[in-house]
Amino acid sequence: MPSLTRRQQQILDHIRREQEQAGNAPTLAEIARHFGFRSLNAVSEHLRLIRQKGFLEASTGRARSLRIVSPLQRFRQRVADIPVFGSIPAGLPQERTQEAKGCVSIDIGTLNFKPTPRTFALEVRGDSMVGKHIIEGDLVVLEHGATPKPGDVVAALIDGESTLKTFLTRNGKPYLKAENPNYPDLLPAQELVIQGVLRLVVRRAR
Amino acid sequence: MPSLTRRQQQILDHIRREQEQAGNAPTLAEIARHFGFRSLNAVSEHLRLIRQKGFLEASTGRARSLRIVSPLQRFRQRVADIPVFGSIPAGLPQERTQEAKGCVSIDIGTLNFKPTPRTFALEVRGDSMVGKHIIEGDLVVLEHGATPKPGDVVAALIDGESTLKTFLTRNGKPYLKAENPNYPDLLPAQELVIQGVLRLVVRRAR
DNA sequence: TGGCATACTGAATGCAATTACAGTATTTCA
DNA sequence: TGAAATACTGTAATTGCATTCAGTATGCCA
Numbered sequence: 001m002p003s004l005t006r007r008q009q010q011i012l013d014h015i016r017r018e019q020e021q022a023g024n025a026p027t028l029a030e031i032a033r034h035f036g037f038r039s040l041n042a043v044s045e046h047l048r049l050i051r052q053k054g055f056l057e058a059s060t061g062r063a064r065s066l067r068i069v070s071p072l073q074r075f076r077q078r079v080a081d082i083p084v085f086g087s088i089p090a091g092l093p094q095e096r097t098q099e100a101k102g103c104v105s106i107d108i109g110t111l112n113f114k115p116t117p118r119t120f121a122l123e124v125r126g127d128s129m130v131g132k133h134i135i136e137g138d139l140v141v142l143e144h145g146a147t148p149k150p151g152d153v154v155a156a157l158i159d160g161e162s163t164l165k166t167f168l169t170r171n172g173k174p175y176l177k178a179e180n181p182n183y184p185d186l187l188p189a190q191e192l193v194i195q196g197v198l199r200l201v202v203r204r205a206r
Numbered sequence: 207m208p209s210l211t212r213r214q215q216q217i218l219d220h221i222r223r224e225q226e227q228a229g230n231a232p233t234l235a236e237i238a239r240h241f242g243f244r245s246l247n248a249v250s251e252h253l254r255l256i257r258q259k260g261f262l263e264a265s266t267g268r269a270r271s272l273r274i275v276s277p278l279q280r281f282r283q284r285v286a287d288i289p290v291f292g293s294i295p296a297g298l299p300q301e302r303t304q305e306a307k308g309c310v311s312i313d314i315g316t317l318n319f320k321p322t323p324r325t326f327a328l329e330v331r332g333d334s335m336v337g338k339h340i341i342e343g344d345l346v347v348l349e350h351g352a353t354p355k356p357g358d359v360v361a362a363l364i365d366g367e368s369t370l371k372t373f374l375t376r377n378g379k380p381y382l383k384a385e386n387p388n389y390p391d392l393l394p395a396q397e398l399v400i401q402g403v404l405r406l407v408v409r410r411a412r
Numbered sequence: 413t414g415g416c417a418t419a420c421t422g423a424a425t426g427c428a429a430t431t432a433c434a435g436t437a438t439t440t441c442a
Numbered sequence: 443t444g445a446a447a448t449a450c451t452g453t454a455a456t457t458g459c460a461t462t463c464a465g466t467a468t469g470c471c472a
Contacts, residue, residue, distance in 0.1 A: 023273040024230055025230060028461090029459070029460095037419095039421045042420050045418085045420080046419080049417095061428070062428085062459095063233075064230050064271075065228075075290075081278045083281075100277070100281065103282055104312075105311075106311065106312050109309075110310045110345065133341050199410075199411045200409065201407075201408070202316060204316070204405075205358070213448080233429055234431095235429070244451060245450065246429090246430085247432090248450050250432090251448085267429090267456095268430085269459070
């Protein structure tokens, strides 16, 4: 891919910024105003060259149709926004997204499943899941309402706190197991509220 | 937040789809055409109500300025696209993004650091890092060119393969340690090419 | 040093798009 | 059951925006 001139790079950067901030691409006139150009043709010409070099796409005659082409673009997938709850209240996480404490945005390709409105995330506290290599501070993405398969990690409501356990069956009966030798828990799953099935773990370096 | 009527929801969904697919929001005429409306005012009126209920924003007189308001929006951050390399060649991962095998998109808030063009991701093979709870199949995000602090996990080039090790210093001398009792490696770091410092781990449920 | 690409000014054309106004069914619900 | 909100048709005015044509100045490089 050929490289851009300084001016062209500036313009491309400006389009990217505007795109991210305003939510839609700027018009030629807006770009011209930003750079102090008194002629639209200045912008028009720059865009033509940037487009020619493959860094930008646009549909002719379409307002605000500038789209930035990144070399990663062909891999790029839809990004899902998943609400992060600090701690889950006794009820279920319904449509109550207003209570979200934050938001994780991840592309659905990495996510490896299609998120629903019942997908949510929690920060892990405690070390009950070290056996499954999930540690304190990890962010876990869970799917509420999914039916767990044996071996899946689930979040269950125990004593008003949501806790991660491994879901297992023995003699056809489901039960939950803590993955830490210090906590040899073994709880009948039927009596518990399973809040979600684990789908993704994210760990930030500290 | 009040709820939308069926029709309003359909229109909002359509705007979202178009937005994601085409890269910019549809015009009133385009929406009308899609739904078979013969009058623009039908769309105009719907948009007015959806906007009034707080699910949509737009600037007056601005073409294609429709923006969807999500309850998660205020948490939403910029999303970074990180190239995923299958395996790193002997050289350094420079600007050679064309060789990327895939792409992970994560918001910079979750990333916890500002990605650079030298940020990249790898899929973990082998079990040399189980001690640090990083297992086979995990996706690790690394920063090339960053200087590791003692205790950081780094990717180093050993025998033409990039391998994860813990970076440590003893008597002022840096060395690398494998976090697996089966591999009691202890290599002098100076002789090795450190390809990146670990910043994030992503594990997909299987 | 002449030619070519870049970096602009200026004006004009015309479709693209939003907005406004005037109505008519249909649904909802107090 | 009757008024208000929803869900449309149709026409027109007006501005938003992209595109095109005709030039000028400047830096680069072979």
